[in-house]
Amino acid sequence: MAWFKKARKPLPSPQKVSRVPEGLWEKCPGCEAILYTKDLVANHQVCDKCGHHFRLGAVERLSLLFDGGTWHELAPALRSNDPLRFTDTKPYAERLRKTIASTGRNDAVIVGSGRIGGRDAVVASMDYSFIGGSMGVVVGEKITRGIEHAIAHRAGVVIVSCSGGARMMEGALSLMQMAKISAALARLDRERLPYISLLTDPTTGGVTASYAMLGDLNIAEPGALIGFAGPRVIEQTIRQKLPEGFQRAEFLLERGMLDLVVDRREQQAVIARALRFLHT
Amino acid sequence: MAELLEFEAPIDILLKEIEALSMLPSTDDRNREISRLEARIDAIRGDLYRSLTAWQRVQVARHPARPTTLDYVERLFTDFVELHGDRRFADDNAIVAGMADYKGTGVLVVGHQKGSDTKQKIFRNFGYARPEGYRKALRLMQLAEKFRRPVICFVDTPAAYPGIESEERGVAEAIALNLREMAVLDVPIIIVVHGEGGSGGALGIAVGDRVLMHEFAMYSVIPPEGCAAILWRDAKKKVEAAEALKITAPDLLGLGIIDEIVAEPVGGAHTDPAQAAALLDVALDRALRQVQEMDSDARLEARYGKFRAIGLIGIEGADE
Ligand SMILES: [Zn+2]
Secondary structure, three states: OOOOOOOOOOOOOOOOOOOOOOOOEEEOOOOOOEEEHHHHHHOOOEOOOOOOEOOOOHHHHHHHHOHHHOOEEEOOOOEEOOOOOOEOOOEHHHHHHHHHHHHOOOOOEEEEEEEEOOEEEEEEEEOOOOHHHOEOHHHHHHHHHHHHHHHHOOOEEEEEEEEOOEOHHHHHHHHHHHHHHHHHHHHHHHOOOOEEEEEEEEEOHHHOOOHHHOOOEEEEOOOOEEOOOOHHHHHHHHOOOOOOOOOEHHHHHHOOOOOEEOOHHHHHHHHHHHHHHHOO | OOOOOHHHHHHHHHHHHHHHHHHOOOOHHHHHHHHHHHHHHHHHHHHHHHOOOHHHHHHHHOOOOOOOHHHHHHHHOEEEEEOOOOOOOOOOOOEEEEEEEEOOEEEEEEEEOOOOOHHHHHHOHHHOEOHHHHHHHHHHHHHHHHOOOOEEEEEEEOOEOOOHHHHHOOHHHHHHHHHHHHHHOOOOEEEEEEEEEEHHHHHOOOOOOEEEEEOOOEEEOOOHHHHHHHHHOOHHHHHHHHHHHOOEHHHHHHOOOOOEEEOOOOOOHHHOHHHHHHHHHHHHHHHHHHHHHOOHHHHHHHHHHHHHOOOHHHEEOOOO
């Protein structure tokens, strides 16, 4: 559960056109180089010195994947109504209100339909800046609608995961979204329509244990943390430190859990190539 | 007498009085007094269990003497033959599966298995399943599908095992594949959440046509202690977290996550496992009959629709 740690970069802009964030420069955690923010934006948040992948917002992600950077958003207005009336140290309803105001988004996923390499595709992209990209009822409903839209229009599906897992403040309703989305993916599978899962940093918990691992192709970004249990939970269970690189994309590739690890700057081309193979 | 939980302290005092009286020579007066105390215990237990808090239910669901999956198998099924292994890596002892007869019908039984004594608990890894357990479950469910046998899943796990080998061998992928394939498995599937429904580790064998849940079982996205540690930054707030998470059978029935509550003996299933099994028998038989009457297309459509609808209760905002 890493999502309540401070985000590494400023909140993404709610508009479709990327705004240059406040700071003029950022330090790369990979190589410690000082990077100009506008260069980083132009480079899709990848360090041009060492290739470190900074987190990318959902809008920027969709712009990068869809042909011409354009798409039609599905079900943008859906919002959580706080079904459990959940309160921890503060009311969830208040947390939702503030997050909606600060991000300009209604929840942690944007679903768009458009084209990739000339083929119809639906892309769902999770946004970590919205309560850690956590999956609650709105994420479940929007992704399910996206998959059903793809089935109705014979389109392929891409889901970009970036999430700490299920949203605790929606309790077992969040847990059940794993089953709901997976059921929709079963129908997509039986329709022989392609599903590409793109796993980005971080992809953990119930998101990994459902749609993120169900791709016809599972593709990850370099260095992404991918796992079911969070590293701290595992360390507490086994009472020892985890080895370097454990649960990183390259580790999963070696263990046979991923088809590919692909640099963000090549992802659009690779996904278009894959859809050409899969979308018959 | 099963071990008492902390909130059952009022019962404990009376039990000690009875014990003291029983040591003395028996007289009519003393016997009357013992009967009076026993009636008092039943009344107090009835009161306590009629109004259990969420956290108290968690304690009952985790009670060391709570009937396990194999306890129910022994009481409700005949000719059970356990089958082993995922044909990939290993056999996982935290998930059991096998052929059984239920009222004359061949069924596949799958379930998490917690141990009942220390040795068994260790052998069963306390009900924490590894990837092999989920893969064994799917392998055998697909066998049941091939030979047209209904599937009955018993859910009772704290969580999927959070360890290095679980991650290395892809526990997330194993659970995910079960969710997808159980959604379209073409035989009746009945789920019985009889103990701890611990997040993804529970759900990995809990997609089906009917979800039954025991009166004092729990089903949660995260253990209350874990939720408290993250959201309250204080694991001691587990009581508040248990309440907030809405993990009890009545809460989940209201949210449309389960279909039916299976009554337990007053004082919980562990106080009378035979009666607990008899109560489950009635609910299980009815659920299985209802689902078996449906034709395959209608049943799969209803299963999809059931999970498709979960969560709509929590959504607002204009449709396009
Ligand atoms: Zn760098």
